Amino acid sequence: MTARRRLTPYGLLAPGAIWLALFFVVPMYFMGELALRSGTFTEGFTFSWQFSNFPDALEGNGELITRTFLYSGISTLLALLIAYPLAYAIAVKASPRWRLLLLFAVIAPFFTTYLIRTIAWKTILADSSPVVDVLQFLQLIPDDGRVLATSTAVIAGLTYNFLPFMILPIYASLERLDLSLIEAAKDLYSSARQAFLRVTLPLSMPGIVAGVLLTFIPAFGDYVNAQLLGSPNQFMIGNRIQSLYLADRNYPEAAALSFLMMAAVLIVVLVYIRAAGTQAFMGDEEEARA
Amino acid sequence: MAWLRRNGLMVYAGFAVAYMLIPIVVIAIFSFAETPRDRLDFSLGGGFTLEYWQNAFSISELNQALLRSLELAALTTVIATAIGTLMALALVRYEFFGRRASNLLIVLPMATPEIVMGASLLSMFVVYGIGLGFTTLLIAHVMFCISFVVVVVRSRLIGFDRSIEEAAADLGATPVQAFRYVTLPLLAPAVIASALLAFALSIDDFVISNFNSGTTETFPLYVYGVALRGIPIQVNVLATMLFIVTASAIALVIWQQRRAERMAAVLPDAEPDPALSV
Numbered sequence: 001m002t003a004r005r006r007l008t009p010y011g012l013l014a015p016g017a018i019w020l021a022l023f024f025v026v027p028m029y030f031m032g033e034l035a036l037r038s039g040t041f042t043e044g045f046t047f048s049w050q051f052s053n054f055p056d057a058l059e060g061n062g063e064l065i066t067r068t069f070l071y072s073g074i075s076t077l078l079a080l081l082i083a084y085p086l087a088y089a090i091a092v093k094a095s096p097r098w099r100l101l102l103l104f105a106v107i108a109p110f111f112t113t114y115l116i117r118t119i120a121w122k123t124i125l126a127d128s129s130p131v132v133d134v135l136q137f138l139q140l141i142p143d144d145g146r147v148l149a150t151s152t153a154v155i156a157g158l159t160y161n162f163l164p165f166m167i168l169p170i171y172a173s174l175e176r177l178d179l180s181l182i183e184a185a186k187d188l189y190s191s192a193r194q195a196f197l198r199v200t201l202p203l204s205m206p207g208i209v210a211g212v213l214l215t216f217i218p219a220f221g222d223y224v225n226a227q228l229l230g231s232p233n234q235f236m237i238g239n240r241i242q243s244l245y246l247a248d249r250n251y252p253e254a255a256a257l258s259f260l261m262m263a264a265v266l267i268v269v270l271v272y273i274r275a276a277g278t279q280a281f282m283g284d285e286e287e288a289r290a
Numbered sequence: 291m292a293w294l295r296r297n298g299l300m301v302y303a304g305f306a307v308a309y310m311l312i313p314i315v316v317i318a319i320f321s322f323a324e325t326p327r328d329r330l331d332f333s334l335g336g337g338f339t340l341e342y343w344q345n346a347f348s349i350s351e352l353n354q355a356l357l358r359s360l361e362l363a364a365l366t367t368v369i370a371t372a373i374g375t376l377m378a379l380a381l382v383r384y385e386f387f388g389r390r391a392s393n394l395l396i397v398l399p400m401a402t403p404e405i406v407m408g409a410s411l412l413s414m415f416v417v418y419g420i421g422l423g424f425t426t427l428l429i430a431h432v433m434f435c436i437s438f439v440v441v442v443v444r445s446r447l448i449g450f451d452r453s454i455e456e457a458a459a460d461l462g463a464t465p466v467q468a469f470r471y472v473t474l475p476l477l478a479p480a481v482i483a484s485a486l487l488a489f490a491l492s493i494d495d496f497v498i499s500n501f502n503s504g505t506t507e508t509f510p511l512y513v514y515g516v517a518l519r520g521i522p523i524q525v526n527v528l529a530t531m532l533f534i535v536t537a538s539a540i541a542l543v544i545w546q547q548r549r550a551e552r553m554a555a556v557l558p559d560a561e562p563d564p565a566l567s568v
Contacts, residue, residue, distance in 0.1 A: 008380075008384065009389075010380075012376040012380035013376070015376065015377075016376065019373060020396070023411060023429050023430070024398070024399050024402075027407075031409060031410040082306060085299060085302055089299045089300055093300055100544065104541070106307065108311060109314065111536040111537050115496050115514055116529045117317070119513070119521065120312075120316045120317050121313055123316065124312065124313070124316060160309075213401065217402070218404065221406060222403075242405070242501075245409060255413050258406050258409040258410070261405070
């Protein structure tokens with residue numbers, strides 16, 4: 001019985017763990033292996049420790065890489081600024097009925113295809129659409145100015161598409177907030193501002209950390225927004241990886257570039273988690289157990 | 291002014307939520323347009339028609355893509371929900387060697403850009419010379435859905451009152467019976483929520499499918515393919531239908547949940563399901 005009990009978790013774990021190992025971990029190895037091959041698509045690729053694929057993959061893509069960091073960074077920041085007050089309103093201010101309705105609206109975009117949503121934004125931001133007319137009227141853009149095919153459109157698209165990933169974790173951490181702590185702060189003569197800065201904000205930090213990661217990571221790897229809302233002048237690393245894999249079929253260089261992207265994401269995530277000083281991303285579970 | 295001070299945040303929330311819904315409204319409106327539009331246009335020169343709703347299924351390529359997507363999402367949901375639920379049970383209920391590593395294995399896919407997952411799977415298929423198609427899509431979709439299932443079911447399991455199971459055992463239930471008649475029904479809302487999530491993730495996926503589909507077309511891939519030539523209005527119609535169906539399904543689950551909670555409110559420490567709120 002005890003031996004059986006000891007083996008039970010492994011039995012429960014096995015199907016999923018094997019699936020993830022075979023189709024998530026092992027492919028990473030093959031991506032690395034492919035990145036060290038040389039040859040062409042027609043002649044085949046042979047393994048040859050071709051380390052030059054890595055510098056080759058980066059060459060000429062400096063601007064692309066800077067742009068990717070810039071776009072995903074700005075859209076993450078914008079998403080945070082939009083999401084925090086909204087999450088706060090839903091978690092703290094709204095009545096239970098409104099809360100449910102608002103949450104439902106927040107996840108509603110997920111019920112339509114990501115691609116179709118982005119195409120909808122394309123029509124909204126298209127030249128001489130009402131939105132653009134208004135912006136021209138307000139002189140926010142020149143009379144012949146456009147929104148589509150600019151950095152603004154791509155950043156707006158990224159911000160929009162990943163916004164729910166920012167709202168939900170922040171909401172989850174604010175919802176758990178013990179409101180009596182704020183009352184206590186006020187009883188101890190803190191202003192509303194102080195109470196927010198010294199009680200609410202720190203307690204919602206895990207949500208912010210998780211939200212920032214969940215927004216930044218997909219934005220960093222995205223190529224759909226740049227392709228549909230931008231022009232080649234707005235392309236990001238994702239666009240380059242996609243065309244290397246699917247159009248040029250230059251697998252070694254493509255694999256090298258996505259390998260570097262993965263490394264960049266891991267470094268950013270690790271540095272960020274260390275700086276933020278929480279284990280928010282590893283799940284609330286450890287916390288709940290404690 | 292005082293009113294605005296008090297309600298300003300809610301007014302803002304209203305605007306923010308409206309912003310989130312803009313594209314959905316646009317998609318729905320365009321499904322009634324007479325001619326495809328490449329820009330938003332309130333003059334609606336072409337006028338409105340129900341024609342494309344009546345002929346929603348007249349493009350056979352599109353129908354096939356949608357059916358394939360539904361089939362793929364259904365299979366993905368069944369597989370990912372089953373193995374994800376088992377994983378969640380193992381992680382919450384047992385202390386064992388390798389638990390931390392398993393947690394890491396579940397977090398990592400969620401911390402990886404989709405494009406990297408798509409690209410690395412394609413790399414493996416290329417190295418082995420495996421043909422791309424429905425099977426490779428299924429493999430990929432199950433892979434990226436598992437983690438989400440685990441996270442949702444796990445959050446429910448953590449707040450699970452195990453004394454009910456012990457009571458069942460005291461009353462003579464075998465462990466299998468206790469699981470079947472006590473644990474599973476209580477776990478059902480989280481399992482259903484995670485299944486809906488897996489279904490939505492699968493049917494919506496573009497990036498990973500883009501890399502691993504070969505010539506097989508799913509609904510998003512079809513849309514991508516025709517995006518350059520101009521999207522037929524039927525796409526808007528089907529997208530709107532899909533929205534209505536999934537939104538109703540979610541609403542139904544939430545409603546059921548609330549009803550169950552109200553009924554359970556007589557019991558002490560009945561708590562709302564965290565799974566659905568995330």
